[in-house]
Amino acid sequence: MKDYAGPIELSLRINGETRRVQARPGDSLLRLLRERLGLTGTKCGCENGDCGACTVLVDGAPIKSCMALAVECEGSDILTIEGLRGHPVQKAFAVENGFQCGFCTPGMILNAVALLSAHPEEDEEADREWMQSNICRCTGYEGIRLALASARRSLKD
Amino acid sequence: MTAEKAFRNDGYAKVSGRAAYADDFSVAGMLHMVPVYAEYVSAKNLRVHTEAALASPGCVRVITAKDVPGRTHFGQIEKDYPIIAVDRVRSYGDVCALVLAETRDQALAAAALVRVEAEPLKPVLTVEEALNPYAPVVPGYGDTNIVVEHKLRKGDPDAAFAGCELILEEEFHTQTIEQAYLEPEAALCVPRHDGVIEVYGSMQHPFSTRRFSAALLGEPLSNIEVYTIAVGGGFGGKDDTAACVCARAALGARLTGRPVKMTYDRAWSFRESYKRHPYTLKYKVGVTSEGRVMAVKATMYADSGAYLSVSPWVTWRSTAQCFGPYSVDNVHADVYAVATNNIFNGAMRGFGAPQVNFAVESLMDMIAAELKIHPLGLRRINMVKQDSLTVTGQKLDKHVVSMEEVMNRVVHDIGYRKKYEQCSFGKAEGDELYGIGLAISYRGASLGAEGMDFCSCILNGQYDGSLLLETGIHENGQGSESAMILILAEALGCDQKRIRYRRPSTSNVPDSGTTVATRGTIMGGSAVMAAVAEFKALLSAHLAERLRCKPDEVNFHDDKIWGLNYEYSLSWEEAMRELYLQRVTPYAFGSFKAPDVSWDDTNGQGDAYFTFVYSCQAVELSVEKKTGKVKLLNIVAAHDIGKAINRAMLLGQIYGGITQAVGMALMEDFKLEEGKPVAHNFDGYILPRSTDLPPMTGIIVENHDPASLTGAKGIGEPAIELLAPAIANAVYNATGIRAKSLPIKLNPEDLA
Numbered sequence: 001m002k003d004y005a006g007p008i009e010l011s012l013r014i015n016g017e018t019r020r021v022q023a024r025p026g027d028s029l030l031r032l033l034r035e036r037l038g039l040t041g042t043k044c045g046c047e048n049g050d051c052g053a054c055t056v057l058v059d060g061a062p063i064k065s066c067m068a069l070a071v072e073c074e075g076s077d078i079l080t081i082e083g084l085r086g087h088p089v090q091k092a093f094a095v096e097n098g099f100q101c102g103f104c105t106p107g108m109i110l111n112a113v114a115l116l117s118a119h120p121e122e123d124e125e126a127d128r129e130w131m132q133s134n135i136c137r138c139t140g141y142e143g144i145r146l147a148l149a150s151a152r153r154s155l156k157d
Numbered sequence: 158m159t160a161e162k163a164f165r166n167d168g169y170a171k172v173s174g175r176a177a178y179a180d181d182f183s184v185a186g187m188l189h190m191v192p193v194y195a196e197y198v199s200a201k202n203l204r205v206h207t208e209a210a211l212a213s214p215g216c217v218r219v220i221t222a223k224d225v226p227g228r229t230h231f232g233q234i235e236k237d238y239p240i241i242a243v244d245r246v247r248s249y250g251d252v253c254a255l256v257l258a259e260t261r262d263q264a265l266a267a268a269a270l271v272r273v274e275a276e277p278l279k280p281v282l283t284v285e286e287a288l289n290p291y292a293p294v295v296p297g298y299g300d301t302n303i304v305v306e307h308k309l310r311k312g313d314p315d316a317a318f319a320g321c322e323l324i325l326e327e328e329f330h331t332q333t334i335e336q337a338y339l340e341p342e343a344a345l346c347v348p349r350h351d352g353v354i355e356v357y358g359s360m361q362h363p364f365s366t367r368r369f370s371a372a373l374l375g376e377p378l379s380n381i382e383v384y385t386i387a388v389g390g391g392f393g394g395k396d397d398t399a400a401c402v403c404a405r406a407a408l409g410a411r412l413t414g415r416p417v418k419m420t421y422d423r424a425w426s427f428r429e430s431y432k433r434h435p436y437t438l439k440y441k442v443g444v445t446s447e448g449r450v451m452a453v454k455a456t457m458y459a460d461s462g463a464y465l466s467v468s469p470w471v472t473w474r475s476t477a478q479c480f481g482p483y484s485v486d487n488v489h490a491d492v493y494a495v496a497t498n499n500i501f502n503g504a505m506r507g508f509g510a511p512q513v514n515f516a517v518e519s520l521m522d523m524i525a526a527e528l529k530i531h532p533l534g535l536r537r538i539n540m541v542k543q544d545s546l547t548v549t550g551q552k553l554d555k556h557v558v559s560m561e562e563v564m565n566r567v568v569h570d571i572g573y574r575k576k577y578e579q580c581s582f583g584k585a586e587g588d589e590l591y592g593i594g595l596a597i598s599y600r601g602a603s604l605g606a607e608g609m610d611f612c613s614c615i616l617n618g619q620y621d622g623s624l625l626l627e628t629g630i631h632e633n634g635q636g637s638e639s640a641m642i643l644i645l646a647e648a649l650g651c652d653q654k655r656i657r658y659r660r661p662s663t664s665n666v667p668d669s670g671t672t673v674a675t676r677g678t679i680m681g682g683s684a685v686m687a688a689v690a691e692f693k694a695l696l697s698a699h700l701a702e703r704l705r706c707k708p709d710e711v712n713f714h715d716d717k718i719w720g721l722n723y724e725y726s727l728s729w730e731e732a733m734r735e736l737y738l739q740r741v742t743p744y745a746f747g748s749f750k751a752p753d754v755s756w757d758d759t760n761g762q763g764d765a766y767f768t769f770v771y772s773c774q775a776v777e778l779s780v781e782k783k784t785g786k787v788k789l790l791n792i793v794a795a796h797d798i799g800k801a802i803n804r805a806m807l808l809g810q811i812y813g814g815i816t817q818a819v820g821m822a823l824m825e826d827f828k829l830e831e832g833k834p835v836a837h838n839f840d841g842y843i844l845p846r847s848t849d850l851p852p853m854t855g856i857i858v859e860n861h862d863p864a865s866l867t868g869a870k871g872i873g874e875p876a877i878e879l880l881a882p883a884i885a886n887a888v889y890n891a892t893g894i895r896a897k898s899l900p901i902k903l904n905p906e907d908l909a
Contacts, residue, residue, distance in 0.1 A: 004541070034181075043340070045340065048840060082173075093172045101391075103389030103390060106174045133849040136339070138813045139809055139813050139816075141847040142808070
């Protein structure tokens with residue numbers, strides 16, 4: 001059992017690199033990413049697990065990083081928006097107008113990456129259900145729907 | 158339906174996580190600032206004790222009103238908003254101290270130690286209470302809680318009612334709505350070596366932010382330089398409050414000499430930011446048996462909350478558009494904004510129109526039902542047509558009045574007539590009731606007679622053929638920079654890759670007003686065209702000789718500059734170099750002033766707006782009898798926006814606006830109890846999510862508008878202002894129940 005009383009050094013796998021970082025027991029993964037690792041692509045919208053702007057992938061699963069303790073993620077593989085370099089989902093969001101202000105976009109994209117790996121076949125109902133964990137106040141989700149369809153096509157090609 | 162491909166100059170930045178929003182910036186030596194709330198809804202003799210906070214680890218300074226070198230109170234119209242409260246507390250959102258510390262955690266810990274004392278006063282919590290002559294007077298100016306009064310007087314409604322077959326008197330209510338931009342307010346202010354404070358803020362209006370900051374600091378505007386950075390949504394909401402956050406950080410930076418970051422959490426944002434005004438709307442409408450609306454009397458009350466903000470302008474729009482897109486000869490309207498101790502209300506996308514449209518478009522269907530006339534026919538009889546007079550007496554003869562065309566497009570696309578016959582009207586075999594509903598609107602584009610309306614643009618040609626573009630329109634996430642780039646590329650006939658939108662700064666481009674009121678494309682685009690005219694004239698004069706033609710024969714297309722008969726041409730690289738060799742700067746400044754508008758305060762008559770956007774939206778839905786739950790099935794929207802600049806973005810604005818209207822119609826309700834917000838986060842304030850939206854179709858109608866130099870009008874607000882009544886009408890057609898207040902809640906017992 002690890003002693004989590006004071007600041008500790010964590011070793012995390014982030015975007016394919018091992019990063020050693022000081023964390024306090026109460027630090028959320030979101031705060032650790034943004035404030036200690038400078039990975040500000042992960043956004044803080046509510047810090048309450050409601051909006052999904054802070055979604056990252058932990059071992060491939062979408063996690064609201066404001067709701068995860070950094071210490072819990074030791075040994076896990078974490079993927080943030082900075083680690084997705086030219087992914088088809090990113091291209092689809094750009095081309096299909098899947099964003100306006102862009103603040104929800106990193107979380108949307110990471111959640112979409114997880115969705116497309118869980119549901120490679122077209123399934124609009126599943127898409128809507130899956131994406132409802134993330135709020136977008138700008139687009140009405142229509143551009144995001146189009147982006148999902150387009151990304152699914154290019155992932156199959 | 159498929160959207161056409163979008164162009165966004167910030168596309169890569171936003172899908173890669175590189176777009177930097179205010180809280181993403183950090184600089185060495187930066188302090189963190191947090192607000193301390195006064196914790197009263199209404200109180201006097203405010204005393205703030207800071208000693209314990211100052212002694213807290215890491216705390217550097219606690220700022221209170223006595224430290225303010227400039228004005229503690231500011232505002233866009235009345236300077237009544239306490240950037241830092243002094244003695245009197247008027248709302249639960251009032252901030253009375255600012256705590257600065259080395260880390261955010263330390264600042265939060267110290268802020269908890271600031272002790273606030275005051276003598277509580279009885280708060281005024283509803284418009285009804287506020288209108289009681291014995292109620293406490295909320296505002297610090299004047300002697301009444303009625304802070305705005307607009308009136309419109311046209312014809313003689315009382316006489317006209319006498320000849321009417323049907324007289325309908327109805328009252329409607331709309332709710333308080335939170336803007337809910339996904340990015341809470343934040344600011345980073347950096348003191349520069351030359352004495353200027355640089356502001357990087359999550360704000361919608363850099364010039365407004367500069368005014369608030371300069372006022373608080375008591376310094377000239379030129380001492381504050383506000384830069385445009387990525388903003389996580391605004392919807393009209395990131396003006397006053399966001400400007401205050403920037404101003405406070407600027408004050409912290411000035412007083413400590415260190416960079417200061419102030420980032421809001423969601424609870425603070427909910428508590429402090431202004432919302433959409435809730436309205437009470439009372440209408441008396443007189444109609445002939447053929448369905449001609451002869452007379453209207455309207456009285457509206459908007460809760461302004463504790464501060465005035467832009468309530469006079471919001472309610473002015475409600476006055477000028479008090480009976481929707483209908484031509485009526487006899488109209489009296491009285492529109493009031495009333496002060497209470499609630500969180501204040503201000504600008505939100507739609508700006509006094511969604512509330513009015515909810516009442517008016519519900520009334521039209523109610524009249525149709527009473528007279529047994531088809532709702533479409535009733536609208537056709539009364540709607541504005543070419544050369545019609547509006548309720549303000551404005552003749553619509555300077556642009557194409559496409560109200561009927563726009564409605565027909567929607568009716569045809571969705572198959573309205575047939576589906577209307579299939580509505581349940583409260584009776585269905587199974588558990589599902591079906592309804593279709595529709596609403597139409599027109600919207601005065603840009604500010605209208607509510608404000609100064611002009612915009613400027615700077616074009617700066619570079620030696621290598623690249624071009625820098627800057628306008629006074631602000632990128633709030635809507636894609637304005639991309640639209641300006643497309644407009645410039647088309648006007649110069651050049652490749653858009655040549656054009657870079659320069660990050661605007663308030664110290665460079667002149668104050669062009671705020672990016673509000675659906676004015677970005679019409680005003681910014683026209684300013685670009687004005688600059689292009691200057692730029693082309695300059696280039697033509699200096700390149701004609703090399704192109705072996707006269708200056709007025711030079712033309713611009715296919716990414717080149719051409720002489721007569723296309724014999725000679727210059728690339729942009731050659732052309733720009735040529736100007737530099739002639740010691741001429743390829744630089745142009747363009748300014749566009751909106752066409753004249755007019756308004757007579759005594760009778761509410763005049764040319765309120767220089768043009769209008771015409772809109773129609775229809776919705777199909779089902780209602781589950783067991784639960785009363787409304788399920789949206791299909792939405793079709795058509796808008797005459799003059800000319801499409803960036804089609805995919807235009808559709809994106811339509812779908813986004815529709816979605817915000819779905820929230821207004823069915824779910825959103827920012828409740829206050831004893832003046833305090835009930836919700837502190839998105840678990841208590843429910844927004845539309847992906848599962849709440851049906852398939853949507855946007856139809857773009859393009860009647861180029863001569864008032865705009867590009868032919869384009871705008872879409873931001875038309876998109877949100879009419880779906881709520883369309884849903885209310887569809888709910889009625891499904892259930893036979895008429896919803897007169899928002900959000901619509903159906904009781905299963907009433908559906909049995």
